[in-house]
Amino acid sequence: MPETSSSPEITPEVVRHLSELAKIQLGEDEITLLTADLGQIVSNIAKVSEVATPDIPATSHPIPLQNVFRPDVVGDNVLTAEQALSGAPEQFEGRFVVSAILGEEQ
């Protein structure tokens, strides 16, 4: 379920956690730098909350459009297996080969 999204204070721990989630290795100096940068960005965006009262719905799209659908018909852009695999660093018997990450199914 949704967590409350009140803007959290950006600490070095938060940056470290984010870097782990994003699988980006950061040095201590980078963490220090990013903590300040991210903190600045978050506090700038937090200014929105000064004008956005609770009765204003959150916006996820700037253009008021909805219900853009596609009919349930197979398109003409279906790839062949060769095309699909053409960018794969490694393949075997029509499948993509990746290094094993066991037991981490989502």
Place this chain on the structure above:
Amino acid sequence: MAKAKLMDFDKALELYEPVLGFEVHVELNTETKMFSAAPNNFGAAPNTNLTPVCLGLPGSLPVVNEQAVRYSISLGLALGCSIAESSRFARKNYFYPDMAKNYQISQYDEPIAYEGEVEIELASGRVIHVPIERAHMEEDAGKLTHMGGSTGRIQGAEYSMVDYNRAGVPLVEIVTKPIVGTNEDAPEVGRQYVSIIRDMVIDLGISDAKMERGNLRCDANISLRPRGQEKLGTRTETKNVNSLRSVERAVRYEIQRQAYILSNGGSITQETRHWHEDTGETSAGRPKSDADDYRYFPEPDLLPVQPTAQLIEELRAQLPEAPTLRYRRLKGEWGFTDLEFQDIQNSGLLTEVSATVAAGASPQAARKWWTGEIARVANVQGVEATSLVSAENVAALAALVDAGTLTDKLARQVLEGVIAGEGTPQQVVDARGLAVVSDDGALIIAIDEALAAQPDVLEKIRDGKVQAAGAVIGAVMKAMRGQADAARVRELVLERAQA
């Protein structure tokens, strides 16, 4: 892996109250995927059902499948849910190669359907209302095959092979609220709930619902709390519970396993557990960790879904009868006793029996085949009865028995052939030459041969010892390799004696 210690089921229930929760994933049987015009069909060659969207190639953009939205609304309505006026998609971010784009498009805080209730009726007649939290739209992930160790192609290395055909297949995930008060019925509630969802989506025509193919998948959340305690205990989430029987077994197993740990002063780890069909046990998977922070955010590539009231009412008007109501009606129409009907419900085969009756079989014949021979074979093979044979073929088999083409015994052999993939019952009858010999000429020749071997029989019959015919009937049936109607043989033998 050491075998977990279990507490006796009845004793576990004396001490603790089980609280259940289910997440059921339903694959929709649309022609195309959720967000791309790639084909959605099972069994295609690996990586041939893909468009650039399925692979998350740069520049590709998802577009929502209208039919999938209609199906999701129908399912939401069938679950007794409210349909959201506005619903939107969200990205669930994670690193795992089952999705090429490193996120799954799902719904988070604005699901298409919310707050429903499903009525189920147990074999005992007890009625339970399962509270539904939400049903949301999402896309399925690709399929990984793990290869590894010394036998792998890459020597000594462990690796996985990915087929993205399933990536992007439309899914609806149905999430219950905690189900309390089920007590000793907990395992049956689990089974019956999933069975009802299966029947529901089949009736709606929105999913093939074949559990053995993964069209319908269930994760079972189970926790225990000491009797009298309000606060919910720590739960485990058992994944991969992919048959009705497994749902029942997994719930029972987790209750017994958790009760043993708790009663010995231990505590339950909040974790994913994997169900093993072969051993009937669960094993610890990944504990909940920091990596479970999926950083959901609104999917910027997709617009909100805002179904009109008109569409919702149109779909509501098309809803089939609710499964539990249908059960009650069918029981009356078919004229089954409580026990006979329970037999079908317990086996989870009502949909099949119903479809078999619809295909022309008598209710009794449909019941007899499904809960008898087919269930027996399924049990021996350790698979779902539904995966063995179609309702049409069972009805065809019953029709052959009714027409006198097959005896029950021959029909079981024909069924075996149908299950083995030899074709329809008629094709198996033709190919194996299994039909009852209904040609009196062939029977009379066999009778004459048998009488010649036992010359005293006719005289005995004429003396009034009709039971003497048994020896001749036996010999004829043997000569016909069982493919004769014993009653007809008897008639012919007696006619011979009168001659």
